[in-house]
Structure formats: structure tokens, C-alpha cells
Amino acid sequence: MMSENYQPTDADAALFGNRFVTQEVPTREFPETGIPAEDAFRLVSEDLALEGDPARNLATFVTTWMEPQAQRIIATNLHRNFIDHAEYPRTAEIEQRCIRMLADLFHAPGETTGARTQGSSEAIMLGGLSLKWNWRKRREAAGASTSRPNLVFGGDVHVVWEKFCRYFDVEPRIVPLQPGKYTIGPADVQPHVDENTIGVAAVLGTTFTGHKDDIVGINDLLLRIKHERGLDVPLHVDAASGGFVWPFLYPDSKWDFRLEQVRSINVSGHKFGLVYPGIGWLIFREKADLAKDLVFEENYLGKTDSTFTLNFSTGSSMVLAQYYNFVRYGRAGYTYIMQNMQTNARVLAEKLDAMGLFEIIGRNEEQLPLVAFRLADDTNYDEFDIAWQLAAERGWMVPAYTMPPNAQEVTIMRALAKETLSREHVDTLARDIEEACSTLAKKGGAHESERNKIITGPGH
Template sequence: MTMDDQAAAALFGNSFAIEEVPSRTFPDDGMSATDAMRLVAEDLAIEGDPGRNLATFVTTWMEPQAQRVIADNLHRNFIDHAEYPRTAEIEQRCIRMLADLFHAPGETTGARTQGSSEAIMLGALSLKWKWKERQQAAGRPIDRPNLVFGADVHVVWDKFCRYFDVEPRIVPLQPGKYTIGPEDVEPHLDENTIGVAAVLGTTFTGHKDDIVGINDLLLTIKSTRGLDIPMHVDGASGGFVWPFLYPHSEWDFRLEQVRSINVSGHKFGLVYPGIGWLVFRETADLAKDLVFEENYLGKTDATFTLNFSTGSSMVLAQYYNFVRYGRAGYGYIMRNMQKNAQVLAERLRDLGRFDLIGADQEQLPLVAFQLSGDNAFDEFDLAWQLSAERGWMVPAYTLPPDAQDVTIMRALVKQTLSREHVDTLARDIADACQTLDRKGGAHESERAQMVTGPGH
């Protein structure tokens, strides 16, 4: 007696083992929970190893206890404060803790967001609305707002300007100069400038703009020209790094013109995606017209976000990390990452093939480097060889204008990259270079398979 295929699949295997999985049309029939779980798991099994992905800034590991907090609270809708008032309180605790970490001078406010992109949109919107208030009070027009930032920013700043009708005044980079300072910003400022955006820990090289110098410039303009131009610090990556690695470096609310800061909890805040934070210097820096009230979830609540319903798990996971690690724990983790980044930099320097970029400056825990001298291959070839040969994702990319002819690579050293991994990576880079020497570079068809870019 033989079983039919359906019965055999239920007993010995899975129903999709020899069939095309649903991908184009909504399936007519379902499958068992076990089969559905296996289908998704087996589909994802061929993706990359997050432990070898040195391109992404996003957290890929959390403690089992944190994962339990996340799993136990997946059902909670963060926006429903009537049903989940303690979750709302925990959000406010996190905002107050961040305000303290960033040296806010007094009572402040902020919001959790889906990530730094939403936080930046909200912070920039508040810059625009506060500028409109100043313009109207001075009897000036409000039809031509502009925002000044460097080409070293994340693409979300360009998105904001396009979405919300603000003129972007972008300071170009230069070969050998990959951040901006006051001398770059000053020519672009006028009465229509809603603010200046400065970066703490750029995606491209991990450095910071000259935030102190830009603040001093804005103070001078305020005293001499009567223009109160605020600064927003994009601390998406650096906001959880600088307070622990460079505590005496001033970039935050210790500087008078810094009025708002965003930071990604799902980067060096050590939380899974997606969680971001926006913190204002004081409550008056949030434009009141951007806050809405609603009462259709059981009580009257104020809301200041671009989306509405969203999960609570990552807010609770962020609070878990804050109370779990504290300043001592975050400092320990950041110093370990920095030490391993320094070891990797030394290994690359010893190979005699690479120039390091800004390794002697304040920097995120990463290594930015480029090939030196004459080689039969370039950085894109090396990135491909590392991926194909050993599974490492070490991105190669060109820099923004006017440094678009500069190609660099970047290895991000996160919490999960141990000293042994660093030594292995350095050996693999050396082996990949030798392979490419013999091959004379990667074949054009191999290069076409690459996914390039600075990562996020």
C-alpha cells in the first residue's frame, strides 16, 4: 500500500519540498504551521551570515533575556497608551535618560521613532516650523526655507528636503576632507536657513563634523546679524558611542545652538531594528503645531510621529539595555569594539597594502581604508573576493561629490566581532589580495554580482 504524496509529505517531509513556493499569487490553500515555519526558515537559510556582515551598523545580536522581553511583548501596540500606560512611561524614561546622557540643561521632550530616518524627519520638521515662527514674528516671508548640511549625511536628509519642500544647501566633500566645518557652512547661511545639520559618526568614514566650530559660527551670526539658526546633530551612529569613548568631546546640548539630536537605538544602542530616538534640548524646541491629540483609543493622548500604530517590543528592549548595562556596561562594550578596531587597523597597516583613513581621529569603532600604490585590482575587486571566498561583507564604495573619485572600504567592528574574528578577517584579506594578484583582478562578470554601497 502506497501513500499519496500529501500524506507522505505530512509524515516524512514538507509539502513544498518539490513544489514551487508561493511567490506570485495569493495562495489558494494554506499549509500546516510547521510547514509554513520551515518554508520561511529554509528560504532565509541561504542569506548571508550576520556575524560576517561588516557593512551594516544595525544590531544583529541581543542577549537571550532581551530576546525574551521582545518576544513577550510583540502584541503590544505602542500608541495605545490607554491599554499600555506603563509602556508609555518607559518611553519617557528612555527619553529622560538620553537627555541626561546628552547633557540637556533642564526639562525636555522627545519621541521614540521607527529609526533615525523618522527621527530626522520629525526633527527637521520642527526646525522648519520654528523657523516659520521666527520669520512671521520678524515680518519676513516663509516661502523659501533652506537647510544646510554636508554631503556626508545619510540620504534621509535629501528625502526630507524633497518631501517637505525645503531647499537643500549641500556642502560638497573634497578629496582628503570627508566632513564639514564652519568655513564650509558659512557661505550658505541666510535668513531663510531653518537650521544646520551636523553628523556625529558619518556612514562613510565614521568621523564627526566640526560641531563645535559650527556652533561657534552660529553664535557669532546670532550676535552680529540677529539670525538665530539652530543646529540638529544627526547622531544616528555616534550618539551611543561618543558619550562613552570620548566623554569630554563636546557635540551635544553642552553647545548652545544644538537644539535637537537623533540617535538610532538599533545601531550602537544595541537593540534589534527598528528603534530610533529624537531628543530636544528643551520643550520649547518642539513646535506645538506638530503635536496632535486624539482620543479614539480610550483616552486623550498627544502624538508626535509620522506613523501611528507600531510595536512596543523595541522600546522595552531599549529600556532593558539601559538598566542592564548602564554607563559602565555601555562604556565597556564600546571600548572593546574600539580595541578590536585598532587591532584590525594595525593588521591592515602591517600588510603594507592599505592606507587608513582618519585612524588617529575620534571615530566610530570601524576601520576605513583604501588600497595604496599600484595594484592589479581595486577595492571593488577585493570586496567581491572577500564575499565569494570567505563570506565577509566588507563594502567598497565611492564617496559623495566632490570626492566621488575616491573609493574606500569600511569594516565595522561590532559587539559580536571578537579578537579571533579580527585576526581571521585580516588573514582572509591578505589571502584575497594574493588571489587577486594571481588573477589580475576580478572578472567583469564577478564584479557585476556585487552589491556595493556604504551600508546602513
């Protein structure tokens, strides 16, 4: 039996664990002294052991796995500051290669420009600013007021669009959704467009159901408005999720620069671009679509450089990892990966449909590789209960959430067929969902406070 006065040695700690096994970890006060590197590593690692398993997080669109070679590139370039183009010109060149490749993927008609961003959120902020600056320039040239800019988009957008409007003083004209109608089209947009509209934002692959707005129809509406009313209203496509899906699963579907009014596109490299967070891209149809006043020429460390960004210092790793993926996979590789994900999503949809419990949302439409579903009939439990049961008993993170207005009475679940989700995982998930429903049917729904510990929304 160990004596109460026993004092462990450093050798004991190395063998049996660090001092935080029995002591509280620092949480509020800045530590007076440091600890050995191994102890710090154990402390952080043991804390993270309580997290959920990313492989079973079917809520997030963000990449949770990359090849070992890509991870090596990331690890060996974390210290390289991306914004220092004078010191790291090859990294800057690789960024431009990615921009040119994306412009080609999105069918840009000629020479164009763009920017690497921290994610689609920054890309949307920058794209929205360019819409506003160009609108203001057009209004000033016509001798008209620039005091009341507005932006038109649907309730199916990411919250960052509302943030843009609030941060940069633009009136949001939000088209509400309706039960059974979770995207928008030209008839929804038309009443909101006027001479103060800086642009219309359409979504390619919503976070709610994975579908796209009627981008072709909205483009045709804006062309008609241009010809009939003389208003040149640009269309921005928020392709945060869909920009790396539609070119490979639906290559003949027109949503990009093949449509005349599409002037800018954002896409998240850290979603279906298959790169760890955070990396996003903003691509313009042509150079004139980037407002010149937003580009800063600066003399830094002996070199004049042009910057179009809200952020400055950040690691180079994710830009390099994006280029790695482009040359590693190419069109054929991305197509193969997306088709595998789509196949597993369809299998899961078929299994859920066969249970007779669920309504599958828009399964025959162009869609991200996911399954959006809801309970088909009234039961003594709801979608939030299913999500709670799956998380508590099986560790699956399958979100349940209500839709935006005016469809807020509709509750949906969504399971993303991730790259690492195998057919065996799909079969297991389907069985676990069926068993969760069977358990809930017997005991009833979970207590509200218990559900709220698990459910956080549709995920990003």
C-alpha cells in the same frame, strides 16, 4: 526503489520534509489553500538559509544580536501596540524614561521632551519639520517672507536628509566633500547660511568613514552669526550612529547640548544602542524647541493623548528592549562594550597597515569602532574586487563604495567591529583580506557584472 505511483502520506512529510522539497513555492499568485504550520515554518526557514550570515555582515550598523533575556521581552510584547497609550500606560511611561535618560546622557540643561521613532530616519524627518516650523514662526513674527526655506548640511549625511528636503519643500544646501576631507566644518558652512536657513545639520559618526563633523566649530560659527547678524540658526546633530558611542568612548568631547546652538539630536537605538531594528529617538534641548503645531492632541478610546509621530501602530517590543539595555548595562556596561569594539577595530587597523597594501582613513581621530581603508597604490584589482572576493570565498560582507561629490573618485572599504566580532574573528578577517589580495594580484580583478552582484554601498 520507490514506485512512480507512490503517494507520500502526512507521516512521510513529517519525517522527510514538506511538499515544497520538489514543488515550486508560491511567489506570485495568492495561494488557494493553506499548508500546515510546520510546512510554512520550513518553507520560510529554508528560504532564509540562503541569506548571508549577520555575524559576518560588517557593512551594517544595525544590531544583529541581543541577550536571550532581551529577546524574551521582545517576543512576549510583539502583540502590544505601542501607540495605544490609554491601554498600555506602563509602556508609555517606559518610553518617557528612555527620553529622560537620553536627555541626561546628552547633557540637556533642564526639562526637555522628545519622541520614540521608527528609526533615525523618522526622527530626522520630525526634527527637520520642527526646524522648519520654528523658522517660519520667527519669520512671520518679523513680518518676513517664509517662501524659501533652506537647510545646510554636508555630503557626508545619510540620504534621508535629502529626502526630507524633497518631501517637505526645503532647499538643500549641500556642502561637497573633497578628496582627503570627508567631513565639514565652519568654513564650509558659512557661505550657505542666510535669513532663510532653518538650521544646520552636522553628523556625529558618518556612515562613510565613521568620523564627525566639526560640531564645535559649526556651533561657534552659528553663535557668531547670531551675535553679529541677529540670525538665530539652530544646529541639529545627526547622531544616528555616534550618539551611543561618543558619550562612552569620548565623554569629554563636546558635541551635544553642552553646545548652545545644538537644539535637537537624533540617535538610533537599533545601531550602537544595541537593540534590534527598528527604534530611534529624537531629543530636544528644551520643550520650546519642539514646534507646538506639530503635536496633535487626540481623543482616542476615551483618553486625550499627545502624539508627535509620522507612524502610528507599531509593536512595543523595541522600546521595552531599549529600556532593558539602559538598566542592564548602564554607563559602565556601554563603556565596556564600546571599548571592546574599539580595541578590535584598532587591532584590525594595525593588521591592515602592516600588510603595506592599504591607507587607513583617519585612524588617529575620534571615530566609530570601525576601520575605513583603501588601497594605497595602483594594482591590477580594486576595492570592489576585494569586497567581491571576500564575499564569494569567505562570506564576509565588507562594503566597497565611492565617496559623495566632490570626492567621488575615491573608493573606500569599511569594516565595522561589531559587538559579536571576537579577536579570533578579527585575526581571521585580516588573513582573509590578505589572501584575497594575494589571489587577486595573481588573477586580476573580477568581472564588473560579478562584482555588482555583491557590492551595494556603505550600508546603514
